[in-house]
Amino acid sequence: RCLKDTEFLEDRTCSLQETQDAFQTLSCLTKKLIVTKVPREVYSDVASKTLFENVFRHFDNACSFVYLPSFSRVLVTMSSTEAAFMARFETQGWRLPKTTNSSPHTDGTENHLNEASAEQGIRCYFAEIDDQDVQSARPRPKLALGAAGASVKQTSFEDEELTDENTEEEIDEGYLAPPKPSRLFLLSPPASPPVGWEPRVEAEPCINYDLLSAIASMEPGKTHELHPPCTERQHPSIVVTPCESLASKGGLRITPTACPRRTE
Incomplete structure (x- = not known):
């Protein structure tokens, strides 16, 4: 049974704060369960x-299963967080009956591991919350107590964080915002030119003919006048x-000189 059932709530003696805390906790859970030691x-x-499927369909008849035999796991997706919450704790340690848990195995080591896993029972855990769980979150009803302390069938959505009126910036404030439209022109230019654009004739290359003439007049081994005189x-x-x-000079020779006369 789900926590939102009226009969289930009437059988429990919970305070208003405890009931509100329970709904607040359920709103933060995911609908996906990971079953290990299958x-x-x-x-x-x-x-x-x-x-195995009937164990989880007892809590939610519309649940779906994804079998992962390589990891001995099963991914179960419920239609509500209340059903996932109840199945998470009620299915811990579930075992197959001995009449069906008697298939032969060729490998002795694998048979021993399967028997140990069957004795311990399955383990059920909540999967990580993804974007699909956040988008499917809806406001939870908040119970109000009457004068005699009995529950009154009233709903209130004042304390909910995620509502239909929330903006995308408030919901996705934990993610990196996309670039502004004014910057998208640099990333993806349009197929046609912008308004007011006109083709322009490319300018001719700038050639310094004086420099080319001076370089052409230079000859190796001759004098060159860089700057003429100004009178x-x-x-x-x-x-x-x-x-x-x-x-061109040939070998250099040292001019011989006479040794100076020594004086006593």
């Missing part, structure tokens, strides 16, 4: 598989004279 017969035997400002000309190479 017997190997559930994956191979149809009767054992039916018994008005009385500036001399600048001439570059190349040095003579060592090969």
Whole structure:
């Protein structure tokens, strides 16, 4: 049974604060359960598989199963968090009947591990909360007590954090926000040019003909006048004279000198 059933709530003697805390806790849970230590017969035997599924269908007839035989696990998805909460604690330690848990195994080590797992029973855990669980969260009703302390069938959604009026920024404040539309032009330019754009003729290359003429007039081994003289400002000309190479001079010889006379 689910916690939201009226008969279940009437049989319990819970205070208003305890009831509100229970609904607040259920709103933060996920609908997915991970069942571990599943017997190997559930994956191979149809009767054992039916018994296993009926254990969880007792809490939610619309639940679905994803079998992972390589990990000896089963992923169970409930239709409500209340059903997942009840199945999480009521199915701990469930075992297959001995009449169905007697399939032969060829490997002795594997048979020993399966027998030990069958004696311990299954283990059921809550899966991690994903985006689908957050989007499917709906406001939970809050019970109000009357004057005599009996429960009154009234609902209130004042203390709920996630409502239909919440904006996307409030819901996804824990995630990185996408870039603003003004920046999307740099990431994905449009197929057509923007309004007001006109083609422009490309300018000609800038060529320094004076520099090319000066380089062409230079010859190796000759003097070159870099700057002509100016008579008005009385500036001399600048001439570059190349040095003579060592090969043109030939071998250098030291001029012999006489040793000076020694004095006593």
